[in-house]
């Protein structure tokens with residue numbers, strides 16, 4: 537359905553005069569902060585935008601397991617293994633809540649997965665970067681989950697009820713993820729000179745990719761204007777990026793690490809940190825499939841889907857038999 541809908545999606549935000557009566561009533565609900573629920577009427581573009589964003593978000597959670605899953609067997613202690621295992625498992629759960637939220641909009645999980653595997657849906661650019669050593673795993677928890685939380689706390693107030701409610705639970709789990717990442721970074725930053733060097737290197741390499749997670753500048757963002765009018769997004773890409781920078785710099789200082797780039801400076805007039813832009817051409821390149829790990833990530837997901845076919849078939853057959861037995865017993 538989504539694949540069909542995006543072909544017909546319009547661009548530009550309608551004025552009240554351009555809206556139909558039904559669209560005006562819908563916008564009034566949004567403006568009054570009344571949540572939209574699955575059975576409520578909604579414009580086709582609102583539905584398509586949500587399916588796109590929620591689907592992309594779900595895919596990110598699932599693909600996002602790969603960079604960390606790769607380290608479960610190599611975590612330095614049994615305790616770290618158990619923590620990482622729990623975290624990676626949580627990410628799978630987040631994917632499932634989000635696919636379920638997309639299902640309430642009429643889009644099946646199978647279809648979303650198919651579109652991902654065909655390269656017709658995206659997932660977060662960050663997961664196309666490699667995790668080279670244990671410090672990277674700390675930095676992923678701290679910076680990647682940290683950036684995800686900034687975005688997702690705002691999304692708890694998104695206008696679509698099932699998405700907002702999924703975010704509440706996800707944010708609780710995500711704060712555990714960020715804390716475990718920061719804790720791992722503390723151990724490294726306060727450890728031996730070699731460990732400290734690894735922590736600094738991980739921060740330096742992951743800083744700009746983490747900044748890209750918030751998407752292009754507001755002026756370059758295709759969907760922001762309409763998504764903010766519909767309160768699908770309640771804060772803009774640039775606002776969220778600034779919030780992330782402002783909260784993260786004191787954490788870097790607490791670790792005693794150097795700032796990852798020279799443009800970071802406190803701006804007294806703005807009451808915020810200034811910072812340099814990431815390389816947006818690199819971002820676009822990653823989105824086009826040319827990041828360091830895009831091919832590996834998609835191959836891993838397609839293989840997991842194919843390898844799991846017999847499990848899905850078995851579960852469906854079991855459910856069919858159970859339902860048939862229940863009908864026969866009536």
Ligand code: FAQ
Nearest residue numbers: 593596597600659660661684748749750751757758759760
């Ligand atoms: N990566 O017009 P906008 C996590 C695309 S969860 C890839 O500004 P929008 C947890 C965008 O889709 C991380 N593509 O788009 C975890 C659009 O392309 P399209 C995921 C990106 O949607 C931690 C085009 O660029 N979180 O990490 C990216 O209004 C650790 C134009 O952009 C979410 O998905 C990007 N970074 O704003 C898991 C949160 N940025 O679709 C495991 C929900 C932009 O037209 C381990 N999503 N694009 O072809 C959102 O809040 C929004 O979708 C944004 C983008 C803010 C990401």
